[in-house]
Amino acid sequence: MSKPRILIARAVFPAVIERLSQYFDIESNQADETWSKAQLTEKLRDKAGAFTTGSDRIDADVLAACPQLKICANMAVGYNNFDLDAMTARGVLGTNTPDVLTETTADFGFALLMATARRITESEHYLRAGQWTKWSYDMFAGSDIHGATLGILGMGRIGQGIARRGAHGFGMNVIYHNRSRLDAATEAECKARYVDKDELLKTADHLVLVLPYSAASHHAIGAAELAQMKPTATLVNIARGGIVDDAALAAALRDKRIAAAGLDVFEGEPKVHPDLLTVPNVVLTPHIASASVPTRLAMANLAADNLIEFFTKNKALTPLNPQVLTRA
Numbered sequence: 057m058s059k060p061r062i063l064i065a066r067a068v069f070p071a072v073i074e075r076l077s078q079y080f081d082i083e084s085n086q087a088d089e090t091w092s093k094a095q096l097t098e099k100l101r102d103k104a105g106a107f108t109t110g111s112d113r114i115d116a117d118v119l120a121a122c123p124q125l126k127i128c129a130n131m132a133v134g135y136n137n138f139d140l141d142a143m144t145a146r147g148v149l150g151t152n153t154p155d156v157l158t159e160t161t162a163d164f165g166f167a168l169l170m171a172t173a174r175r176i177t178e179s180e181h182y183l184r185a186g187q188w189t190k191w192s193y194d195m196f197a198g199s200d201i202h203g204a205t206l207g208i209l210g211m212g213r214i215g216q217g218i219a220r221r222g223a224h225g226f227g228m229n230v231i232y233h234n235r236s237r238l239d240a241a242t243e244a245e246c247k248a249r250y251v252d253k254d255e256l257l258k259t260a261d262h263l264v265l266v267l268p269y270s271a272a273s274h275h276a277i278g279a280a281e282l283a284q285m286k287p288t289a290t291l292v293n294i295a296r297g298g299i300v301d302d303a304a305l306a307a308a309l310r311d312k313r314i315a316a317a318g319l320d321v322f323e324g325e326p327k328v329h330p331d332l333l334t335v336p337n338v339v340l341t342p343h344i345a346s347a348s349v350p351t352r353l354a355m356a357n358l359a360a361d362n363l364i365e366f367f368t369k370n371k372a373l374t375p376l377n378p379q380v381l382t383r384a
């Protein structure tokens with residue numbers, strides 16, 4: 057029997073391709089070319105499955121042009137690159153990679169918070185530019201992490217990981233806002249107190265965004281929300297571009313309406329709003345929160361496992377629309 061044809065839309069670990077090649081007839085983008093939507097559609101036209109990343113948009117047009125497609129396995133926990141309703145309507149399974157990246161991403165959220173509050177990259181640039189000629193009492197003085205109030209917007213698995221680090225490791229007072237309140241046991245474990253969004257914005261010394269992107273969370277932090285924050289506050293976004301209005305944030309940073317920001321995700325990435333590149337009080341990283349070698353390998357293997365399970369057992373380890381599986 058011939059193997060199902062799959063597309064691996066972005067370059068990935070050779071060992072993962074090797075594993076997949078035992079089960080599938082593979083076309084892969086190991087050259088890591090940037091494909092247009094038309095090119096992606098063309099490549100998917102004769103495929104039964106796809107290994108995708110957050111940059112590969114699977115929408116109704118793509119699905120309509122690719123009737124053989126049965127599964128898209130995303131190497132990401134976020135799946136806003138999928139039109140999941142359109143996939144479900146066409147009987148196409150979507151899968152993601154939760155859990156395996158939680159702790160690594162929470163580590164990074166904390167690293168970005170610390171780098172931002174303590175002005176680490178800003179001071180490194182100063183040193184590298186040869187501007188350090190003497191010590192001074194207020195040179196790159198930032199704000200404290202320990203004992204401060206940590207606000208978390210979006211209290212899923214990664215948000216809880218950040219809360220645990222803040223509360224248990226740094227003695228922070230943790231407050232959070234989420235679509236739904238956590239159960240009492242989880243709140244106690246995270247030492248986190250539920251507040252409404254206004255209180256979160258007004259009270260946090262450091263605000264970390266970890267909520268999923270959707271139409272409802274688009275510009276959840278814009279000019280009005282930034283105006284509610286303390287002028288000494290730090291904002292960190294490791295969630296998705298589009299949750300923050302980047303132009304409004306750049307203006308708030310320039311005018312010192314908040315102290316600093318740390319951003320791993322951007323509206324329209326890999327492009328970055330030009331105004332963010334000109335303000336000094338922002339730490340910028342290229343969407344690397346899950347990028348430790350073991351975690352990226354675990355994510356790739358989980359996406360691969362989803363493809364293998366689906367084609368060998370009509371199952372998936374982490375399905376997003378499992379109703380598709382029972383319909384066949």
Ligand code: 8YV
Pocket residue numbers: 108109110111131132133134135157345346
């Ligand atoms: C991915 C991420 O590496 O998992 C997510 O949602 O944002 C990252 O961990 C990125 O989306 C590429 O797929």
